[in-house]
Amino acid sequence: MSVPHEAEIVERIQETPSIFTLRLRFTDPEIQRTYRFAPGQFNMLYLYGIGEIPISIVSDPRDDQLLDHTIRNVGRVTSGFAQLKAGDRIGVRGPFGRGWPMQQAEGKDVVVITGGLGCAPVVSVIHYVLRRRAQFGRLTIMQGVKHADDLIWREQYEAWSRLPDTQVLLAASQGGPLWPWRVGKVPVLFDEAQLNGNESTVMMCGPEGMMCASIPELRKRGVADENIWLSMERNMQCGVGKCGHCQHGGHFVCKNGPVFPLPEVAPLLGIRGF
């Protein structure tokens, strides 16, 4: 297995009380210069003396300056990462896995559906489409959160909603006094979505329950299964399909995914225990 490369935290952004973004640069200029990734791929981030976690890359692949990773403070390793500040050093292995089908989506509408914290892996898609606007059709962004306070990058969503050919639909299971969008789960957003089923590539990320509930809505609107792509999350330790923790049926999510076309994962999707 390859060893990590050292990277420096150039900037640390507190997105919400429990979510933060680390902006990284490799300390070896040659690594920094040659490192390439695709939207939807992830890195293994190593915290000295503690261990590694898989974190998707949020930045735009065209931006060769910094590698952004958005992390939620939920466990032993992430709580360690939460204490880091600009100037601290970490290890980075990657990038790993299959990313989003950006080339296949060219010339078509792009529909991004996320739930919970799922937005991080697809934010790279949104940036990617917006920076290459002429290469894609309509962009539809559908995001569900548990509570109105969980929505990160709120100003960004508002800014995106004002762009031409872009529709932003947000829902919170629990709204609040200043929540201008829908209350409910992601499927409630479909009646407002202007979807051209035949012409759309759908990219979904988030809890499997949310993805399973969205699939019938997409099918009803004419989206073919092979144009529905999902980013799967499982325990990952090696990143190269060896450690076995991320297996989903015959797939190693880290290597064969984490992004899959629906037909590849449909048989076991949403079945408890897989």
Place this chain on the structure above:
Amino acid sequence: MSPRFLPHARLATLLEHLHERGFMTLAPQLLDDAILYRPLTSVDNLPHGVGVEQQPGSYRILHRDDQRCFAWANGPQALKPLTFSPEEILWQARRDAQGAIVFDAPSTKLKATAVLGVRSCDIAALKLQEAHFLDGVTRDSSFAAQRDSLLIIAVNCSHPAATCFCASTGDGPSCSSGYDLLFDELDEGFVIQSGSEMGASILAELPLASVTDTQLNAVELQQRAATLQQRHLPSRNLRDALFASLDHPRWQSVAERCLACGNCTSVCPTCFCHSEHDEPALSGEVSTHLRHWGSCFTADHSYIHGVVIRASIAERYRQWLTHKLGSWHDQYGRSGCVGCGRCIAWCPVGIDITEEATAICGEGVS
């Protein structure tokens, strides 16, 4: 090269010759009431006259009336610990006073090792581990180095245990490939053949006699007898039958017996799951990143940001069996079970994979 004969009394010449060629020899020895691979310093330490009786949840040493060294099926471990270490260092991270981190890959110097007494099922398992660890895109260099250091001296299995079912998986009891040398043991000695150039060059140096027709007949009878095993799986491909039975009540009933101890995955010669962890030194200046064997029977195995995907034992047993006998076909083109029966013998409550698979999939699945 046609088979040759080596009497028991001359076996020491093989050991001496391997030593001269720079090989350390590992061989089965009786230790703590089990057959284990250990460095062999004298052929006297081979398990002469030792037999093993295995049953679900039971492994008992017997004493036999003959002087055969390999008249038993297997011990708790196959070749797996030799190519995929139970624990090994992946890298070391050194941190200086300014906080800069340097990563060092471990330097490995491996001694050429001859393993004597390898079973057909063990070779089949090694091939499956090679398929996993050495696949083209992400070759595991540590596994590759350890594999390359091994010389395989196989012995066709003459005494399968009651727990064995290699005949039904197609992985034994006799070897068809994957060895450097192959022995058939008779009461008076060994019928030997080579399976590689290295094996042939070793044979050329040994004081071998020609094989008699009587000996060849005895070998053939012995090989045929060893195929008559008590246990079997319903089919070599249970993938579709298992995934069509995810709601079968048997998952719950086996979960009520299973302790989720992970013994089965530890003794399984094909289970490849492992976990990584860091061991920081007390000085704070260095932290070692290691991998160690893992098990899908633990909660940690499927932990993901505050959620355990397989919280119940029923889900963990189902994961293990549907992977081993089912999704392994998708990954590596065959079942992940080689019929060695270790998971049956070393299960503390005697859960029998052949019985569970038959209960879930039915007998005679095609």
